[in-house]
Amino acid sequence: xxSVGLHLPTLSVQEGxxxxxxxxxxxxxxxxxIWYKQExxxxxxxxxxxxxNMDKRQGQRVTVLLNKTxxxxxxxxxxxxxxxxxxxxxxxxxxxxYKLIFGSGTRLLVRP
Amino acid sequence: xxxxxxxPRHLIKEKRETATLKCYPIPRHDTVYWYQQGPxxxxxxxxxxxxxxxxxxxxxxxxxxxQQFSDYHSELNMSSLELGDSALYFCASTSxxxxxxxxxxxxxxxxxxx
Numbered sequence: 001x002x003s004v005g006l007h008l009p010t011l012s013v014q015e016g017x018x019x020x021x022x023x024x025x026x027x028x029x030x031x032x033x034i035w036y037k038q039e040x041x042x043x044x045x046x047x048x049x050x051x052x053n054m055d056k057r058q059g060q061r062v063t064v065l066l067n068k069t070x071x072x073x074x075x076x077x078x079x080x081x082x083x084x085x086x087x088x089x090x091x092x093x094x095x096x097x098y099k100l101i102f103g104s105g106t107r108l109l110v111r112p
Numbered sequence: 113x114x115x116x117x118x119x120p121r122h123l124i125k126e127k128r129e130t131a132t133l134k135c136y137p138i139p140r141h142d143t144v145y146w147y148q149q150g151p152x153x154x155x156x157x158x159x160x161x162x163x164x165x166x167x168x169x170x171x172x173x174x175x176x177x178x179q180q181f182s183d184y185h186s187e188l189n190m191s192s193l194e195l196g197d198s199a200l201y202f203c204a205s206t207s208x209x210x211x212x213x214x215x216x217x218x219x220x221x222x223x224x225x226x
Contacts, residue, residue, distance in 0.1 A: 008152065032211060043116070043202050043217030044155065089154055098145055098206060098215045099168050102154035 008087060010107040019077040019110075023090035023103045028071060030092035034100070035064055035075045038087045047075070047088075077108075085110045114138055116205050116218035124224045125193050133188040133221045137205030143167070144186040145215070146178060149200040158201075161186055162209050193225045 013019045025033065031052040036044035050057045050064045050073075057064050063076040073090045087107050091100040117136040125131050137144055143162045147155040148171075157170035161180035172178075175193075180186045184205075190197060200220040207213040 036217075041219065043204070043219045045217070046214055093211065096210050097160065097168060098143075098204065098211060099157050099160065099170065100145075100147075100155070100215075102156070104154055 008105050008107045010109060012109045012111060013080050014111050015082060016079055019075075019080045019084070019108060021075045021077075021088050021106045021108065023073040023075075023106075025071050025073060025090065025092040025103060026101065027092060027094055028068070030094050030101070032093040033064070033066060033073055034091045034093070035062075035073075036089045036091060036102075037084075038089060038105070040086075044089060073103075080108075080110050082110045082112060084108060116203055116216050118201075118203050118218040118221050120221060121219070122222045122224075124226065126226055127193055127195060129193050129225075131190045131193060131223060133190070133201050133203075133223070135186045135188070135203030135205075135218060137184050137186070137203075138216055141205035141207050141213075141216075142184055143206045143208060144180055144184070145204045145206075146172075146186070146188055147202040147204065147217075149202065149220075150196075151199070153199075155202060158188070167209065190223075195225050198223060198225045 034049045035047040048059045065074045087105040089105045090103040145160045146158040149155040158172040160168045164180045178188045202220045204217040206215045
């Protein structure tokens with residue numbers, strides 16, 4: 001199917017290297033943040049989340065860092081694999097619901 | 113495990129026609145969100161429902177309406193379609209009104225307006 005994010009910034013990494021994807025969010029009142037992975041023809045898939053009272057959270061091969069001072073999020077993927085190739089979005093939430101505000105996506109390409 | 117089901121996967125309509133997109137949430141999920149993702153864009157929140165009642169509204173045009181039925185499935189009705197309505201439309205479901213339960217997205221309906 002048609003690729004999502006035809007004009008998105010692209011990060012190209014070698015398989016096995018670590019990847020860092022950055023995101024600037026818009027609202028200092030946001031208290032919850034989520035990283036999503038979106039493969040072509042599919043919906044966003046949850047990767048990891050973090051609440052505003054934390055500055056770091058680790059998952060399996062992924063780490064999210066939150067810098068509230070500069071309203072910046074990053075997603076670190078360790079030992080990047082070909083299956084990690086996708087578009088990655090950060091999303092912020094200001095209230096108690098899932099009314100998500102998505103940031104601009106980044107396309108991750110993993111070179112074999 | 114059952115996921116969020118959206119139908120149809122692809123839909124082609126002409127300008128000024130109407131379209132109906134359907135969303136079947138994960139069993140026992142009572143909350144549905146609709147998002148629109150234009151080409152090369154990030155998803156934008158349209159509208160949400162909890163227990164068959166509209167719970168929040170985002171950037172949804174007046175030409176669009178939606179509802180959630182007694183079996184918790186939801187339909188997005190789009191009238192007087194415009195070229196700019198061409199996009200991926202995602203439905204997502206969760207349980208409850210908060211964020212205690214994860215949000216699960218369907219694989220979307222791709223609407224093309226010609």
